[in-house]
Amino acid sequence: MTIDHLSRWRRAIAGITAAAVFLGVGHLVAAFVGPRSSPFLVLGATMVDNTPEWLKEEAIRRFGTNDKLALFVSMAVVMVAGAVVIGMFAGRGVRGAVVLVGFGALLAWLAMQRPGATALFALPGLIGGVVSGAFIYGLLARIPARSEREATAGQGLSRRGFLLAASAAGVLAAATVPAARWIGTHLRDIVADRAAFLLPTPRAAAPAVTDAVDLPVPGITRFLTPNTEFYRIDTALQVPVLLSTDWQLRIHGMVERERRLDFDDLRSREAVESVLTLTCVSNEVGGPLAGTATWTGYRLTDLLDEAGVDPDADMLLSRSIDGFTAGTPLSALGGGLLAVGMNGEPLPQQHGYPARLIVPGLYGYVSATKWVVDLEVTRFDRAEAYWTRRGWSAEAPVKTAARIDVPSGFARLAQGPVVVAGVAWAQNRGIAAVEVQVDDQPWQPATLAAEYSTSTWRQWTWQWDATPGTHTLRVRATDQTGRTQPEARTTPIPNGATGWHSQVVTIR
Structure with a gap:
């Protein structure tokens, strides 16, 4: 078998390793320039800015506070696929080098468009492109158009030499992540800065949160969030x-x-x-x-x-x-x-x-x-x-909302007394009443915890004499202007979701 037509797996490995070198070198340079100039973060921020709103909202709905992790994983998958394409296109390395240098120039330009960017923001992309371009050229150009037997005789990179070179580059690229973190920490020691920060003493402390405000109900959301x-x-x-x-x-x-x-x-x-x-x-x-x-x-x-x-x-x-x-x-x-x-x-x-x-x-x-x-x-x-x-509303007052914390959805409970509890909020208006409904029965008034202020949420509880079967619990709140939450559910876009929260439970 000749090596003039490199096997697909070698091309794929070369492309993936070169992309890792690109990102690693760029990330390392960004540790000196500024973390926001990292090519990976520049690319991610550009994707976020140009992602359709419905897709962003769907990501938050599905992944919640893990939406950024989901984005990073998606970016990694796309980058691996793109790196494989670059490897297949690279030929003897020249075409691949041109693509990587060009991509570095593109990311340098994108970095310069980020808010607060300086001329130095171009460096991570440019240097990453040049180094990775040189790497893929050196990796692929050194494989001669002769048989593997001749290559192993010392006239070029053998299969083992190729794998060693690619592995070494991959390890070094991976090592740039902790190295960049270490450099960034020592250049900008945010932990030490925060530890030395003197919190001002207010003239008057906020009123204490009492047991009447923060109810001792197992499973309910605590009044103050850690x-x-x-x-x-x-x-x-x-x-x-x-x-x-x-x-x-x-x-x-x-x-x-x-x-x-x-x-x-x-x-x-x-x-x-x-x-x-x-x-x-x-x-x-x-x-x-x-x-x-x-x-x-x-x-x-x-x-x-x-x-x-x-x-x-x-x-x-x-x-x-x-x-x-x-x-x-x-x-x-x-x-x-x-x-x-x-x-x-x-x-x-x-x-x-x-x-x-x-x-x-x-x-x-x-x-x-x-x-x-x-x-x-x-x-x-x-x-x-x-x-x-x-596309979101320019002015966005918080809408009245209520949530059932306990029992949780699809809980299986014994018949008899069951505590239903949760929180409700209508900031700046305050909560006047919370009601709970079981299936299609009449709404029942819940007991409200003491109000801390109209600018905070309010806990509530309701005692339910639960009977066997599968039941749907619903909750709705009324604010102190007299307006009750609408039943119709709407999505968060453009100014906040509406609708009654419900939980399905089974009573044995």
Whole structure:
């Protein structure tokens, strides 16, 4: 057998290994330039920005907070397939090298289009393309057009030599991931920075959460959500690394005085503490994308008053370090915070360290910008935020919702007394009543826990004398304006889901 026509498996291995070298080298260079310039993350962010909204929403519905993992796995599958194609097309290596260098140039250009990019963002793609192009050329060009027997006699790469070279390159490419992490950690030690962060002491602590608010019912959602359990939905494929010493907040636009604040400026101001419930607009009926925490920070209205807001302005356009934007009505900022603490500690990195916005009563996509660095006072008819450009509503007050936590769906229970319990929310309006229905029987009033505030969710319970059979439990809530949740189910797009949550259980 001659090696002039390389076997398909060799071509496939060459393409896959070259792609790994491309990504590995690019990721390593990005550790010095900035993590967001990594070719893998640039490609992923570009895919996210150009994915149809229905597909994004379906991914969140199916995978929840694992939506980014699902994206990475999908990208890996597509990249492997693309790498195999490159290997088949590579010939003796020249064509493959040209494709990889060209792809590197494309990714360099895409990196330059990312928000906040500098000229250095082009380097990971360019260097990754050149190194991987040289690798695939060197790997394939060294295999002579002679028999395997002659090759093993020392006149070129043998099959064993090919496999050794490819394996060594694959191992080195894989090693760039921990190497880049190590370099990034030592260049930007976010763990040490957060550990040294001094959380401001509020003038008055938030009222304590009592047992009347947080009911001791097994299985019910706890009133305060631990940081480790708080949902995370955002557009950042890699959690941004922003040190408190590097952080600045620019306030500009329709203001009398543009301001730039750092943490020294903030610490001279009065801090406040508030317990607030956040809800993601992607939350399906009965979904888990809501949580309550104690937030420490500074009143947004105070910061904006210092800048002098133009009376004609009606929107605050907030921007994250990674380019995400949210448009918040100025009229909704009462109670809004520039938050720096969560449940008594500095913000976790994945939840926006060192600073983020929290505005009660609005879905997060128009109010809860993490890693915030820019506040522009403007108008809704002059600016559009990230999600509103993609078809979501510009203004998004949280809709009234209720959820059954216990019993869980398809639970099998003994007949007799059964506790049905859960949470309901209608931020800024408050919950007035919760009702439970069994099958098609009349609605029954649930017992509400004490209200902490209208800006938080509220627990509820109902005692059911369960009879044998399969039953459907439903729940609905009424807010303090007198409006009851509609029965009709709608999808989260464009401004939040509606409908009654239900659970099917079997009583023995």
